[in-house]
Amino acid sequence: MFEQLSGRMSKVFEGLSRGERLSEGDVTEAMREVRLAMLEADVALPVVRSFVSKVKERAVGGEVLDGVSPGQAVAKIVNDALIEALGGAGAVPLNLSAPAPVPYLLVGLQGAGKTTTAGKLALRLASRERKKVLLASLDVQRPAAQLQLQQIAEQVGGRTNGLVTSLPIEQGQGPVEIARRALDTGRREGFDIVILDTAGRLAIDEALMDEVRQVRDVAKPVETLLVVDAMTGQDAVNTAQSFKDQIGLTGVIMSRMDGDARGGAALSMKAVTGEPIKFTGSGEKMEALEEFHPERVAGRILGL
Amino acid sequence: FVKRQLDDETLEELEDELIAADLGPAVAGRIIEQFREKSFGEHITPEEIRQTLAAEISRVLEPVAQPFELDDSRKPHVVLVVGVNGVGKTTTIGKIAHQYHHQGRSVMMVAGDTFRAAAVEQLQIWGERTGSPVIAGKPRGDAAGLAYDGLKRATEEKADLLLVDTAGRLHNRQALMDELAKIIRVMQKFDPSAPHSVLLVLDATTGQNAIEQVRAFRELVNVSGLVVTKLDGSARGGIVVALAEQFRLPVHLVGVGEQAEDLRPFSAEDYARGLVGDAKAE
Numbered sequence: 001m002f003e004q005l006s007g008r009m010s011k012v013f014e015g016l017s018r019g020e021r022l023s024e025g026d027v028t029e030a031m032r033e034v035r036l037a038m039l040e041a042d043v044a045l046p047v048v049r050s051f052v053s054k055v056k057e058r059a060v061g062g063e064v065l066d067g068v069s070p071g072q073a074v075a076k077i078v079n080d081a082l083i084e085a086l087g088g089a090g091a092v093p094l095n096l097s098a099p100a101p102v103p104y105l106l107v108g109l110q111g112a113g114k115t116t117t118a119g120k121l122a123l124r125l126a127s128r129e130r131k132k133v134l135l136a137s138l139d140v141q142r143p144a145a146q147l148q149l150q151q152i153a154e155q156v157g158g159r160t161n162g163l164v165t166s167l168p169i170e171q172g173q174g175p176v177e178i179a180r181r182a183l184d185t186g187r188r189e190g191f192d193i194v195i196l197d198t199a200g201r202l203a204i205d206e207a208l209m210d211e212v213r214q215v216r217d218v219a220k221p222v223e224t225l226l227v228v229d230a231m232t233g234q235d236a237v238n239t240a241q242s243f244k245d246q247i248g249l250t251g252v253i254m255s256r257m258d259g260d261a262r263g264g265a266a267l268s269m270k271a272v273t274g275e276p277i278k279f280t281g282s283g284e285k286m287e288a289l290e291e292f293h294p295e296r297v298a299g300r301i302l303g304l
Numbered sequence: 305f306v307k308r309q310l311d312d313e314t315l316e317e318l319e320d321e322l323i324a325a326d327l328g329p330a331v332a333g334r335i336i337e338q339f340r341e342k343s344f345g346e347h348i349t350p351e352e353i354r355q356t357l358a359a360e361i362s363r364v365l366e367p368v369a370q371p372f373e374l375d376d377s378r379k380p381h382v383v384l385v386v387g388v389n390g391v392g393k394t395t396t397i398g399k400i401a402h403q404y405h406h407q408g409r410s411v412m413m414v415a416g417d418t419f420r421a422a423a424v425e426q427l428q429i430w431g432e433r434t435g436s437p438v439i440a441g442k443p444r445g446d447a448a449g450l451a452y453d454g455l456k457r458a459t460e461e462k463a464d465l466l467l468v469d470t471a472g473r474l475h476n477r478q479a480l481m482d483e484l485a486k487i488i489r490v491m492q493k494f495d496p497s498a499p500h501s502v503l504l505v506l507d508a509t510t511g512q513n514a515i516e517q518v519r520a521f522r523e524l525v526n527v528s529g530l531v532v533t534k535l536d537g538s539a540r541g542g543i544v545v546a547l548a549e550q551f552r553l554p555v556h557l558v559g560v561g562e563q564a565e566d567l568r569p570f571s572a573e574d575y576a577r578g579l580v581g582d583a584k585a586e
């Protein structure tokens with residue numbers, strides 16, 4: 001499974017024989033390959049640096065064993081460390097343990113996939129957990145954003161015996177007002193979960209970041225999920241840091257994993273936020289949402 | 305300014321800055337290497353370092369910095385707008401419509417995304433904002449047939465510009481890419497020369513995958529130029545340098561916000577300066 005990377009690294013370790021120890025020099029050189037693979041996969045540079053130095057520590061001094069080439073051995077150390085850095089084994093479920101209606105807040109950059117993901121989460125919660133879900137769009141920025149979520153809710157509602165609906169659209173209300181109305185409606189009409197979809201915003205847009213903070217203070221979300229495009233490049237760290245610092249996050253959802261991007265942003269997200277990646281999106285259809293599997297994503301990042 | 309010798313350490317810092325701006329490790333390395341050969345050992349101020357490096361990058365971008373121009377011999381000039389999901393295709397169409405409407409041109413649009421929820425209504429709002437008629441069909445309808453109808457109507461009405469929106473599609477989804485080719489084939493039944501431009505929209509936050517996007521779209525539809533959106537964010541869009549080196553496709557326009565006015569011609573010099581803007585060269 002690690003052939004490519006271990007192959008590249010094996011060249012570095014050529015000439016070592018059984019019983020010898022991996023020297024710092026050799027490992028450092030092998031780690032150049034790892035660094036390159038990760039940068040090509042869009043893992044952010046500071047994240048690559050700290051990962052590489054951690055792995056180096058583990059690998060230096062390792063003994064060359066029978067039957068395993070040093071390249072393979074180090075590739076395994078890299079892969080294991082990467083899985084661990086991505087959150088280890090096992091998906092982290094959504095937090096449902098709060099009095100109903102449980103508020104969830106979706107945030108992220110423009111076009112990341114928030115509105116689609118809101119529908120996907122609703123479908124999942126309704127069909128697997130039999131939850132009654134209210135979808136509310138707080139997006140008063142993008143043309144027809146509220147209508148988009150309404151149409152998604154109709155579609156998902158039709159597939160779940162009406163367990164999913166959207167908050168009726170009222171023109172002229174701001175995001176904070178809509179959030180209040182959504183929670184009131186959620187309480188009054190016995191919804192289990194209220195998902196608040198927000199307008200896309202740049203992390204450096206102070207006015208919009210301030211606005212979503214106000215929404216957070218009103219809604220007190222049990223989950224604040226950052227939706228991130230799997231194709232995101234180096235800027236992933238800035239996005240993750242700003243959203244974490246300014247709003248606070250409980251998890252990440254990576255959209256567009258059905259593309260062929262290597263998805264290094266996943267590692268950047270996890271490293272910066274410290275919060276679990278809960279799901280990956282794998283298409284435009286409402287059922288295209290999967291639990292996050294660190295092993296698969298690790299392999300993808302390393303180009304294996 | 306304190307002059308500083310352009311040494312290995314400084315060069316490494318600059319290289320890291322370029323990598324952090326999404327140029328990719330290979331391109332960043334190559335640019336720094338060229339820079340080293342020219343300036344190594346010189347005593348220059350951080351400001352001079354920044355300027356010289358920007359000039360180096362600007363030279364790579366200069367050949368692709370080509371403004372988008374309407375071909376007046378076409379009535380209408382048909383522009384097909386393509387790209388992966390969520391990059392800003394529909395918004396860019398709204399912005400282009402705004403720009404030409406402002407110049408007194410007649411603009412029409414085709415709501416060719418018949419797939420995504422409220423994609424039609426989104427474009428219709430842009431139509432209202434910019435005073436441009438939007439040709440739309442039934443939800444889930446055939447995008448190619450709609451594009452044909454739109455082209456026919458725009459020709460009858462002697463429009464200057466017809467902007468055709470398409471659904472976002474990942475370049476690795478063959479069925480969706482084939483659908484795009486079909487839109488073109490069907491339009492060509494009406495006008496064999498259409499579309500006259502195919503704009504591929506790229507999101508500045510995208511990393512190395514943009515290379516695959518350009519490769520795949522270019523293979524299938526004759527992409528004539530690129531638009532880079534979301535440059536108002538903290539992402540610096542360095543992948544464009546790699547694209548310029550590899551594909552030499554014109555970069556026409558950049559998006560710098562969500563409003564109708566937030567569209568600029570691509571300037572090699574400004575772009576290069578943006579890329580080395582925060583270079584920690586002190």
Ligand SMILES: Nc1nc2c(ncn2[C@@H]2O[C@H](COP(=O)(O)OP(=O)(O)OP(=O)(O)O)[C@@H](O)[C@H]2O)c(=O)[nH]1
Pocket residue numbers: 108109110111112113114115116117139142145198199200201227255256257258259280281282283284288389390420472474
């Ligand atoms: N291929 C693919 N497309 C997706 C996925 N998730 C969302 N999309 C598409 O990405 C585009 C943008 O999705 P939206 O849900 O509108 O994104 P958003 O974050 O709500 O956008 P704004 O509200 O404008 O900030 C749409 O075309 C979606 O169909 C995914 O996992 N895979």
Ligand SMILES: Nc1nc2c(ncn2[C@@H]2O[C@H](COP(=O)(O)OP(=O)(O)OP(=O)(O)O)[C@@H](O)[C@H]2O)c(=O)[nH]1
Pocket residue numbers: 110111142200202387388389390391392393394395396417420423470471472473533534535536537558559560561562566
């Ligand atoms: N900040 C910023 N946001 C932009 C820019 N261009 C587009 N957007 C936003 O990005 C989001 C997606 O834009 P759309 O125009 O819907 O993208 P699209 O490519 O048509 O999306 P799909 O049709 O779903 O594939 C919207 O929220 C836009 O307002 C830009 O230059 N800067």
Ligand SMILES: [K+]
Pocket residue numbers: 534535536537538539540
């Ligand atoms: K920028």
Ligand SMILES: [Mg+2]
Pocket residue numbers: 114115116139145197198199200
């Ligand atoms: Mg949205």
Ligand SMILES: [Mg+2]
Pocket residue numbers: 393394395417423469470471472
């Ligand atoms: Mg669109």
